[in-house]
Amino acid sequence: MADLKVDFAGVPLQNPVLLASGTCNYGQELLPLTDFSRLGGLVTKTITPEPRGGNPPQRIIETAGGMLNAIGLQNPGLEDFVGEKWAFLAGLQTQVVVNIAGFSVDEFALTAARLEELPGIAALEVNISCPNVEAGGDNFATRPETAAAVIAAVKRNSRRPIIAKLTPNVTDITEIARAVVDAGADAVSLINTLVGMAIDVNSQRPILGNITGGLSGPAVKPVALAMVWKVAQAVSVPIMGIGGIATARDALEFIIAGASAVQVGTANFVNPNAGVEVVDGIQAHCDEHGIDQLASLVGSLQT
Amino acid sequence: MIDEQVEVLANDEVAEEFYMARLQAPYIAARAKPGQFVNIQVSTGGAPLLRIPLSVCAIDLDAGWIEVLYENLGPKSEVLSRIGRGVSMACLGPLGNGFAPPPAGARTCLVGGGIGVPPMLYWGSVLQRQNYPVTLLVGARNKGKHLPDELLAPAASVVRRASDDGSLGQAGLVTDLLQEELAGDAPHAVYCCGPHGMMRAVAALCRESAVPCQVSLEEYMACGIGICVGCAVELQPDEQGAAGSDYTRYGRICVDGPVFDARRVKWED
Ligand SMILES: Cc1cc2nc3c(=O)[nH]c(=O)nc-3n(C[C@H](O)[C@H](O)[C@H](O)COP(=O)(O)OP(=O)(O)OC[C@H]3O[C@@H](n4cnc5c(N)ncnc54)[C@H](O)[C@@H]3O)c2cc1C
Ligand SMILES: Cc1cc2nc3c(=O)[nH]c(=O)nc-3n(C[C@H](O)[C@H](O)[C@H](O)COP(=O)(O)O)c2cc1C
Ligand code: FES
Numbered sequence: 001m002a003d004l005k006v007d008f009a010g011v012p013l014q015n016p017v018l019l020a021s022g023t024c025n026y027g028q029e030l031l032p033l034t035d036f037s038r039l040g041g042l043v044t045k046t047i048t049p050e051p052r053g054g055n056p057p058q059r060i061i062e063t064a065g066g067m068l069n070a071i072g073l074q075n076p077g078l079e080d081f082v083g084e085k086w087a088f089l090a091g092l093q094t095q096v097v098v099n100i101a102g103f104s105v106d107e108f109a110l111t112a113a114r115l116e117e118l119p120g121i122a123a124l125e126v127n128i129s130c131p132n133v134e135a136g137g138d139n140f141a142t143r144p145e146t147a148a149a150v151i152a153a154v155k156r157n158s159r160r161p162i163i164a165k166l167t168p169n170v171t172d173i174t175e176i177a178r179a180v181v182d183a184g185a186d187a188v189s190l191i192n193t194l195v196g197m198a199i200d201v202n203s204q205r206p207i208l209g210n211i212t213g214g215l216s217g218p219a220v221k222p223v224a225l226a227m228v229w230k231v232a233q234a235v236s237v238p239i240m241g242i243g244g245i246a247t248a249r250d251a252l253e254f255i256i257a258g259a260s261a262v263q264v265g266t267a268n269f270v271n272p273n274a275g276v277e278v279v280d281g282i283q284a285h286c287d288e289h290g291i292d293q294l295a296s297l298v299g300s301l302q303t
Numbered sequence: 304m305i306d307e308q309v310e311v312l313a314n315d316e317v318a319e320e321f322y323m324a325r326l327q328a329p330y331i332a333a334r335a336k337p338g339q340f341v342n343i344q345v346s347t348g349g350a351p352l353l354r355i356p357l358s359v360c361a362i363d364l365d366a367g368w369i370e371v372l373y374e375n376l377g378p379k380s381e382v383l384s385r386i387g388r389g390v391s392m393a394c395l396g397p398l399g400n401g402f403a404p405p406p407a408g409a410r411t412c413l414v415g416g417g418i419g420v421p422p423m424l425y426w427g428s429v430l431q432r433q434n435y436p437v438t439l440l441v442g443a444r445n446k447g448k449h450l451p452d453e454l455l456a457p458a459a460s461v462v463r464r465a466s467d468d469g470s471l472g473q474a475g476l477v478t479d480l481l482q483e484e485l486a487g488d489a490p491h492a493v494y495c496c497g498p499h500g501m502m503r504a505v506a507a508l509c510r511e512s513a514v515p516c517q518v519s520l521e522e523y524m525a526c527g528i529g530i531c532v533g534c535a536v537e538l539q540p541d542e543q544g545a546a547g548s549d550y551t552r553y554g555r556i557c558v559d560g561p562v563f564d565a566r567r568v569k570w571e572d
Contacts, residue, residue: 022531029529029558032304033395045532053552060523060533062353062378067525071532076550218349246349269525270344270352271393272306 002286009186013040020265021099033272041095051077056209066217070210095122109153123161144179155184174234189240232258248281319447329367337426341396342527355379358422372421405492412490416497427458442477446470506565516565529558
């Protein structure tokens with residue numbers, strides 16, 4: 001049997017497949033439908049310092065080969081996470097990455113510091129795709145300086161591996177990747193959703209309550225793959241590949257492009273056991289092709 | 304709840320663009336309560352990508368099947384309508400909470416509009432079996448969109464219909480019928496599923512008459528199991544959980560509902 005183990009920025013993963021932030025909530029709902037002990041890990045839905053109600057409905061619409069979402073980071077807030085949600089997550093036989101966000105650099109720092117109190121957290125994934133309210137609502141993730149400032153602050157306040165989650169909604173994602181790595185990021189994950197919208201032609205209104213949303217699912221896979229490949233050439237930290245992964249073949253494409261691990265997102269909504277099926281498929285592929293160590297495939301793209 | 308592989312036993316048009324699918328689903332049939340729903344993967348090829356949420360309309364415990372009744376409105380329902388006997392699909396269920404039973408001996412009134420009728424049929428048949436008197440009020444655009452008598456009969460002792468164009472039953476809205484019911488020998492409990500505007504009107508009428516009302520809400524869904532947080536409904540401030548945190552302003556229809564006490568819902572648009 002091929003060895004699927006990965007050392008991801010110091011986090012030992014039994015295999016490279018995690019469930020993506022915002023597509024498995026805080027784990028509980030999936031317990032009857034999937035076997036967490038078979039996964040490399042899961043990434044929690046984004047936690048912000050204060051509870052958030054999220055956006056008005058409609059929050060979701062299917063589009064060609066994918067879907068748009070505008071949930072608005074609805075989450076119970078840091079204190080509820082520490083007091084309530086964590087107890088369940090800590091009991092799971094898998095690595096738990098906690099995804100955090102804030103609306104100022106201080107909020108990110110504060111959240112990272114508070115989470116130091118939960119020893120079982122494998123790593124922090126920092127969702128920098130958030131408006132910076134102190135700077136007129138500019139998104140942290142779209143400028144190298146602000147992205148770096150967030151990561152540096154988180155890094156100062158946490159001893160855990162820090163994964164910077166990058167947005168594809170930029171001109172040059174490698175520029176942001178370099179900036180966050182220079183600021184201390186131990187790894188990067190990409191991609192978050194692509195900004196998109198849908199319109200009801202009869203009412204001439206946007207379909208989503210938030211007007212725009214984030215595109216995910218199979219439709220974004222080629223975009224994500226190209227970005228992972230480019231970032232792999234630009235930085236030397238491990239990469240978590242995300243975007244439209246639904247099958248083992250999808251995951252392997254990301255691994256060959258340079259991802260050490262992958263996350264399964266939208267596919268969980270279609271098949272709540274998708275992550276485990278991706279693991280099984282990767283295992284079968286490696287065994288069939290005489291690949292002893294999955295790690296040997298990482299970045300193996302021949303050009 | 305499981306993701307059950309179900310086989311299509313039948314899938315036939317029962318009214319204009321309304322189809323009834325019978326699915327061999329022993330696990331779900333043994334557990335589904337009225338008001339609960341299933342989330343069906345109509346395509347494994349990714350087009351359409353997401354599943355279609357449909358209410359359980361009938362079950363046969365002994366035979367191990369469930370029925371879903373759906374209108375062909377768009378990509379998912381269209382693909383489902385073309386699926387033939389013998390085909391197997393993934394079907395998550397039973398999902399959601401279901402209707403809460405009325406007090407003993409209560410006269411019940413079920414109000415269904417359009418694609419909101421199916422859950423009422425299952426609920427009505429269960430209430431009747433428990434000897435509750437059931438009046439079913441059904442609204443539809445026109446005669447063609449009304450379901451045939453034989454589908455409605457098992458769900459109620461009295462069935463009254465309204466059509467927008469008067470082509471079957473009373474001309475006008477189903478809420479006109481409810482108003483008459485409330486003015487006469489008023490029901491003790493009202494259950495409602497239909498378009499948002501209709502449910503809002505029914506909730507308001509029941510509130511005025513101080514009759515308890517439960518509504519089965521619908522919103523665009525991705526997962527149906529609580530993990531995407533997409534199916535939001537705004538709840539009344541006084542129902543916002545113990546701490547009254549911003550987090551609980553919106554409930555998730557798929558796990559907190561789809562059935563809600565109408566007073567909990569914030570209806571203003
Ligand atoms: C809990 C629940 C139970 C349901 N039960 C039934 C049922 O028993 N029978 C049935 O026919 N339908 C039911 N629906 C609605 C059904 O799921 C939608 O009609 C279906 O998803 C439409 O998908 P589509 O791709 O065919 O069309 P789409 O292109 O997605 O939609 C076609 C039209 O329907 C509207 N629509 C889409 N989704 C919904 C929705 N959830 N509610 C109301 N309107 C919608 C759209 O705005 C559009 O105008 C239920 C929905 C939920 C959430
Ligand atoms: C409904 C939904 C909610 C999401 N919520 C979050 C979130 O809270 N934080 C985050 O970093 N990413 C969030 N994402 C982005 C995903 O983690 C992932 O980056 C993106 O969807 C691309 O992967 P996919 O195509 O496999 O879904 C969300 C995605 C979806 C579809
Ligand atoms: S449909 Fe995903 S949370 Fe309700």
